[in-house]
Amino acid sequence: MLDPVSLARDVLEATALMAADPTLLAEAGRRVTEKRAAPARAVWDAAEVVRAQLLALGGFLAERARDVADVRDRVVAELDGRPAPGVPQVTEPSVLAAADLAPADTAISTRGRSRQARRRLRPRPG
Numbered sequence: 001m002l003d004p005v006s007l008a009r010d011v012l013e014a015t016a017l018m019a020a021d022p023t024l025l026a027e028a029g030r031r032v033t034e035k036r037a038a039p040a041r042a043v044w045d046a047a048e049v050v051r052a053q054l055l056a057l058g059g060f061l062a063e064r065a066r067d068v069a070d071v072r073d074r075v076v077a078e079l080d081g082r083p084a085p086g087v088p089q090v091t092e093p094s095v096l097a098a099a100d101l102a103p104a105d106t107a108i109s110t111r112g113r114s115r116q117a118r119r120r121l122r123p124r125p126g
Contacts (some may be wrong), residue, residue, distance in 0.1 A: 008107035015104045018064075019071045024050050047072035060091040070102035 018024075027046035031037040037045065047068050053066040074084045086105045087096060 011103045011107040013069060015067065019065055019075060021050065022054075024068075024071075039077045043075050043079065044072060066100065067071075067103060070104055074104075 024043075024046050027049050028039070028042040031045055032039060035042075051065045051068045051072075054061045054068065056062075057079035074086075077084050086102070087098075
């Protein structure tokens, strides 16, 4: 079983690989050069092409469509000079409730915190 830090690292590495996907990059580049699309628009539209392909394949690959949307949102935010979307960083004990959470958000928000939370919940000897 992987420790939480190793698991978070693996998730973030997989997200980085997805951002460098040759199909996504080629489609975004084509939209910039041939259609004169703004880079952020080109990435958005190219990601939608990849998402549609994954959804059409079904099964495990269709589950990765949400990951492509997460990468898209992060890249577009960077291109637009905005902060990356995701779970805000908190410094106090918190409860996170979400209908859907991207793997990268989960990895970033729980990194090193789950163990601390478990320790705090244990009864104090006394």
